[in-house]
Amino acid sequence: MxxxxxxxxxxxxxxxxxxxxxxxxxxxxxxxxxxxxxxxxxxxxxxxxxxxxxxxxxxxxxxxxxxxxxxxxxxxxxxxxxxxxxxxxxxxxxxxxxxxxxxxxxxxxxxxxxxxxxxxxxxxxxxxxxxxxxxxxxxxxxxxxxxxxxxxxxxxxxxxxxxxxxxxxxxxxxxxxxxxxxxxxxxxxxxxxxxxxxxxxxxxxxxxxxxxxxxxKPREAVARTAPKRLDAVPETAGHPALDRLVHRIRAEFPEAARAMLFAGVKTLTAYQDPDYAGEYLDRVRRLHGEDVAAGGAERGFAFTVAAAKYVAVAMAYDDVVRVADLKTRAARLARVRREVGVREGQVLHTTEYMHPRMEEVCGTLPERLGLFIENRPRLYRALDRVVNRGRRVKTHTLFWFLGLYMVAGLRGRRRGSLRHARETAHREAWLATASATLPANYDLAVEVLGCRRLVKGYSDTHARGVSKFDRVLSALPTLIPREDGAVWLARLRQAALLDEAGVALDGALKTVGTL
Missing domain, CATH: 3.40.920.10 (Pyruvate-ferredoxin oxidoreductase, PFOR, domain III)
Incomplete structure (x- = not known):
């Protein structure tokens, strides 16, 4: 340098x-x-x-x-x-x-x-x-x-x-x-x-x-999930039909189950109507009678409480009508506007991503018509080619909003649909299994009710859930005589929820098979 x-x-x-x-x-x-x-x-x-x-x-x-x-x-x-x-x-x-x-x-x-x-x-x-x-x-x-x-x-x-x-x-x-x-x-x-x-x-x-x-306050406590809160049963619901349901909860069921029953009634009234919520109370009342006969009072009516929760879950199944109803509610639109921070004078455009299949269409149709189409494979496949494709549904436009609104309006015809008939049959078979288990193994019967958690959604998600549900309950004959049968069924249910493919459930079922 x-x-x-x-x-x-x-x-x-x-x-x-x-x-x-x-x-x-x-x-x-x-x-x-x-x-x-x-x-x-x-x-x-x-x-x-x-x-x-x-x-x-x-x-x-x-x-x-x-x-x-x-x-x-x-x-x-x-x-x-x-x-x-x-x-x-x-x-x-x-x-x-x-x-x-x-x-x-x-x-x-x-x-x-x-x-x-x-x-x-x-x-x-x-x-x-x-x-x-x-x-x-x-x-x-x-x-x-x-x-x-x-x-x-x-x-x-x-x-x-x-x-x-x-x-x-x-x-x-x-x-x-x-x-x-x-x-x-x-x-x-x-x-x-x-x-x-x-x-x-x-x-x-x-x-x-x-x-x-x-x-x-530089630190605050954290929890894995938000605390769950059940509203107390009110003295009045402000409408004669709803007041009758509230009166039934107070008159026909034990204190331990009332808050859960009230939550179920609110859910099913919003899902369908007060009469549907009344059907729910009718079904749980029959299960409560079986609970009393099995000595449920000594166990805090655990079977009735589980029935109050999971029968409501089963009756409020997800279908096309439910999805359309939720997506067109004013409360949802207000929540979306709040979450994205829409200011006064701004216009919000919403696009929903949907992929309907002929299976959902048939499930929404009246039972006989849905079965008629399903039982004719060539017709079913031809219609599926038209229906089965992804769509971007712009719900901020009048055309698409009215389309979803009309589908949501099919709620009044839901009880006559093919999907409702199948859901009802599956629900009654599940409850019959729980009732049959109750006299022999009370705790295991409660866990049978809890297995309804495995069934959710629709389309492929629903099919996978039902398959896991059936596989878990296939272990019942082995578990009914065992004092720890409820513990093992709970383990099977948790294994089923660990992965989508059911690998963990396969291993758990093999373990139960060696008992």
Whole structure:
């Protein structure tokens, strides 16, 4: 190198302050990272942000990484492009399970890391694909973060944002300000949001609530599922037909089953009509009589309570009429508008993705006509070629909305449909099995009622559920004489819910076969 050549600028070797942000698409992780960089630069620091996207929506979060250093004598800092395990000061997770993944990646360490996480859930593909409850246990994540982090700030930041008309990035920015990890005043955070120019007022409201929340209550308890609540039976329902149903619940059934029966009556009245709910009470009353004869009072009428729940589930089966009814309800449209944040003067377009088959069409037709078509394969196949294809149904248009509305209007003819006849026959066979089991093995009979959980949906989903239902109950002859028969049937049911293909159920049935 000659004396005329210039030397490169000297690089600062001071350790930067590092922040890793884990967020999914639509959660504003990029906006949050940009705010942090703008905040640092406005305070005279030098900052850099990089991002590595996940492989797909909800199968991998994007990691935004920010490093910052105070400017020092004009020297350019050395900043990294990716977080290094064991060397991250702040980890921000826009969803609870992403906080757990940050621990698994080694980004959270007890000697250095402040973990800021939202406790709400956006379920992953692996959680949704299970036929049963595939939801991960948040308690395990909380225990891991408590062990791994130096300090944890965790509450539902999504709820804070929605309550203030903003998005989660604003409430997470507020949590960061409230944590005191960054050496900047709160006013500087607010000025950064104000410089954005879009949705400033709502973002500031969410920011301030979240920042105050960190000071007042930085942690909140989490639960795997939302608590279930059953309404008490009221004195009156406000309509003569409904009042008669309420009176029957009080007069004909034990206290232990009344709340569940009231929930069933509400569901079936909305599903069909008060007369249908009356049929439900008639059926459960007969089962309650069998429960009394089997000594159910000593067991808290567990058989009656299970019947109150699962007979209602069986009678409110999913069909084309039900789907059309739900998609055209004003309450659903209002919920969609609320969830996507439609503002005054904006127009919302909705597109439903549907793939009807001739099987559903025949099930909706009157029983004789549906059977007539099904029993003529050539006619059935010809019609299926017309019907069986995917459609994008634009329910914001008058044509498609009226089409679904007319299908929903077939509710009054549902009792005469082929699908209803088949559902009724299957339901009565199931209840007859439970009743036959009751005198010999009370607890096992209760579990037989619970097996109705396996049957759900329509089309292929319904067929797979019925197949698993039949396979589980095929073990009854082996289990009835056993004192632990109910335990084994519950295990079979849980195995059936573990995977769609039924691999776990196959193994469980082989085990039962060796008893």
């Amino acid at each position: 000659t004396r005329h050549e210039t030397f490169p600028a000297r690089l600062s070797t001071d350790r930067p302050l590092s922040i890793a942000i884990l967020a999914m698409g639509g959660q504003g992780g990029g906006v949050l990272a940009d705010w942090i960089v703008a905040l640092a630069e406005a305070e005279g620091w030098m900052a850099q942000t990089t991002s590595v996207p996940g492989v797909a929506q909800r199968t991998g979060a994007t990691i935004y990484y920010v490093e910052m250093l105070p400017a020092k004598d004009g020297r350019a800092p050395v900043l990294s492009l990716m977080p290094t395990p064991g060397d991250v000061d702040v980890v921000m997770a826009a969803e609870l399970m992403e906080a757990g993944r940050s621990v698994l990646r080694g980004l959270v360490t007890p000697d250095r890391t402040t973990l800021i996480a939202s406790t709400h859930r956006s379920f992953a593909v692996v959680e949704k694909e299970r036929p049963g409850d595939g939801v991960g246990d948040p308690g395990v994540v909380v225990a891991a973060t408590d062990f791994a982090a130096k300090r944890t700030i965790a509450f539902d930041m999504e709820a804070v944002a929605k309550a203030n008309g903003s998005v989660i990035s604003a409430s997470m920015f507020g949590a960061l300000a409230g944590s005191g990890v960054l050496p900047f005043p709160r006013e500087a955070f607010e000025a950064t949001i104000g410089a954005g120019g879009k949705g400033v007022e709502a973002s500031l409201k969410a920011f301030r609530v979240a920042a105050d929340r960190v000071r007042d």
